[in-house]
Amino acid sequence: MNAPLTIAVPRGALMAGTLDLLDAIGVDTAEVRSNDRKLLFDDAGIVTMRPSDVPTYVEAGAADLGITGKDVLREQSEREVVELVDLGFGPCKMIFATEAGDPDPAREALRRLGVMRIATKYPKIATRHFARTGRMAEIVEVHGSVELAPLTGLVEGIVDLTATGTTLRENGLVIREELFDASARLIANPVSYRLKSAAIDRLLERVRAAGHPA
Amino acid sequence: MMHPIPSGTRDVLPEEMRELRAITGAIQEVFDAAGYGELYTPALEHESVLRRGDPDAAKPAYRLFDENGSVLVLRSDMTIPIARVVATRYEDAEPPLRFAYLAHAYRSVRPQRGEAREQLQAGIELIGAPGAEGTAEALTVLCRSLDAAGLTSYRIGLGDAALYPRLLTEARVPGPAQRRILHELVTRDFVGLARELEGCGGDEELLRIPQLRGGIEILDRAGAAADGLRALHALLEPGVAGRMIFDLGLIRDLGYYTGAIFEVYDDALGVPLGGGGRYDDLLGRFGRSLPAVGWAVEVERLHVALAGRRGPRS
Numbered sequence: 180m181n182a183p184l185t186i187a188v189p190r191g192a193l194m195a196g197t198l199d200l201l202d203a204i205g206v207d208t209a210e211v212r213s214n215d216r217k218l219l220f221d222d223a224g225i226v227t228m229r230p231s232d233v234p235t236y237v238e239a240g241a242a243d244l245g246i247t248g249k250d251v252l253r254e255q256s257e258r259e260v261v262e263l264v265d266l267g268f269g270p271c272k273m274i275f276a277t278e279a280g281d282p283d284p285a286r287e288a289l290r291r292l293g294v295m296r297i298a299t300k301y302p303k304i305a306t307r308h309f310a311r312t313g314r315m316a317e318i319v320e321v322h323g324s325v326e327l328a329p330l331t332g333l334v335e336g337i338v339d340l341t342a343t344g345t346t347l348r349e350n351g352l353v354i355r356e357e358l359f360d361a362s363a364r365l366i367a368n369p370v371s372y373r374l375k376s377a378a379i380d381r382l383l384e385r386v387r388a389a390g391h392p393a
Numbered sequence: 394m395m396h397p398i399p400s401g402t403r404d405v406l407p408e409e410m411r412e413l414r415a416i417t418g419a420i421q422e423v424f425d426a427a428g429y430g431e432l433y434t435p436a437l438e439h440e441s442v443l444r445r446g447d448p449d450a451a452k453p454a455y456r457l458f459d460e461n462g463s464v465l466v467l468r469s470d471m472t473i474p475i476a477r478v479v480a481t482r483y484e485d486a487e488p489p490l491r492f493a494y495l496a497h498a499y500r501s502v503r504p505q506r507g508e509a510r511e512q513l514q515a516g517i518e519l520i521g522a523p524g525a526e527g528t529a530e531a532l533t534v535l536c537r538s539l540d541a542a543g544l545t546s547y548r549i550g551l552g553d554a555a556l557y558p559r560l561l562t563e564a565r566v567p568g569p570a571q572r573r574i575l576h577e578l579v580t581r582d583f584v585g586l587a588r589e590l591e592g593c594g595g596d597e598e599l600l601r602i603p604q605l606r607g608g609i610e611i612l613d614r615a616g617a618a619a620d621g622l623r624a625l626h627a628l629l630e631p632g633v634a635g636r637m638i639f640d641l642g643l644i645r646d647l648g649y650y651t652g653a654i655f656e657v658y659d660d661a662l663g664v665p666l667g668g669g670g671r672y673d674d675l676l677g678r679f680g681r682s683l684p685a686v687g688w689a690v691e692v693e694r695l696h697v698a699l700a701g702r703r704g705p706r707s
Binding site for chain 2: 238239240241249256257259260261262263264265364368369370371372373374376377
């Protein structure tokens with residue numbers, strides 16, 4: 180089948196790496212780069228959106244392929260999408276951090292109260308992590324600047340994604356645990372994966388040839 | 394005035410109902426012509442009975458207590474209830490047995506996905522027809538049903554639930570690692586699959602094979618493990634064979650499949666319209682050991698596909 184593929188491209192931190200990759204495999208991204216407001220680029224088969232919306236569009240088949248972080252895929256693990264390739268760019272770590280100092284305030288809360296409060300943009304990942312490691316945690320979902328939450332006394336710790344750790348350090352937080360490594364992944368709709376297998380496999384070959392691990 | 398109904402349920406008004414009836418009528422004519430007798434089972438079953446067929450009881454979403462305190466469930470598929478009927482009402486009947494149904498199944502929904510709690514399914518069960526012959530008949534009736542409903546561009550993804558586990562066993566991958574590897578495949582995570590294979594020394598071919606989709610030629614890569622699919626393909630008439638996309642990584646999430654498995658795709662929909670497969674061990678759990686194959690198509694998804702648009706999940 181020669182039906183053109185629609186690709187969901189994440190805005191934000193992964194966008195530059197994604198557009199570089201698309202250029203390297205022969206998808207023209209000039210229009211996307213030059214127009215910051217437009218969302219739908221029919222000629223190139225590109226739609227742009229928040230990284231956390233990429234699995235939604237791909238699962239429903241509104242896009243055949245998408246690029247988003249492993250952090251998003253872990254948080255939305257119930258999405259029925261095919262995870263094809265680790266693209267390698269956008270490396271990050273999912274971490275558990277608390278305010279610097281001894282004793283660790285989260286550990287202290289557990290000792291005294293039996294439960295710690297944790298702020299995160301990733302409530303499912305955080306819930307699973309503390310359930311698996313046998314600690315009671317009350318998860319507080321926030322949508323931005325997670326580092327603020329322990330500094331204001333809202334919570335004792337955070338679960339968040341960090342690339343360099345700079346923001347954590349500047350806010351007096353230290354990493355207590357690393358949960359997993361995340362990077363950009365190429366995902367596919369399960370029906371497109373079968374009906375457009377030839378086009379998707381050709382694109383995968385070009386991705387591998389462009390130097391990304393398979 | 395707004396009087397809500399539960400999310401994932403809907404009212405169907407006469408205009409749409411007429412369209413649905415046209416679809417189901419056409420499919421039921423195919424069932425009749427192929428000798429499949431329509432069967433109805435209660436929507437409510439004893440959970441303990443469904444568990445005989447599947448430890449998860451085919452994942453029922455709705456449990457309730459009857460007036461005696463027994464746990465009842467709303468059936469989540471028709472396959473296990475029909476296996477129960479065969480073992481109790483057709484104990485001595487000479488196989489093969491052919492049953493068709495048009496019935497509702499009840500599922501849980503994930504929030505905000507537009508998924509249906511109540512799904513109208515049209516399907517068949519062919520019981521006592523073993524191996525490739527039985528599967529070929531079931532696939533033929535499936536294609537005739539979709540043709541009769543008016544669907545033109547559909548394809549059927551065809552795999553074998555036993556194929557990849559067999560390759561892992563041949564490669565001497567130990568049991569616990571096999572389970573982890575299969576988990577990655579069931580969750581469609583090829584990055585995780587690569588990681589797990591690397592961890593147990595699995596070779597590149599074990600990573601490539603479950604990613605193969607295409608024509609009959611891809612079966613060469615899997616050697617003798619694909620003999621079942623080759624035999625099946627040889628029995629399919631050209632019009633049916635032409636619909637098949639072989640998929641060596643296809644795995645369905647219900648635990649009772651033992652051999653060939655298949656899913657129906659149409660490019661108007663981002664989700665499969667239905668699917669099925671062989672379940673040669675299921676009837677034995679109810680006391681009448683017979684090989685079987687069956688499939689179900691979701692009528693409302695079929696309706697959306699016929700309308701030719703990418704619609705909401707249903």
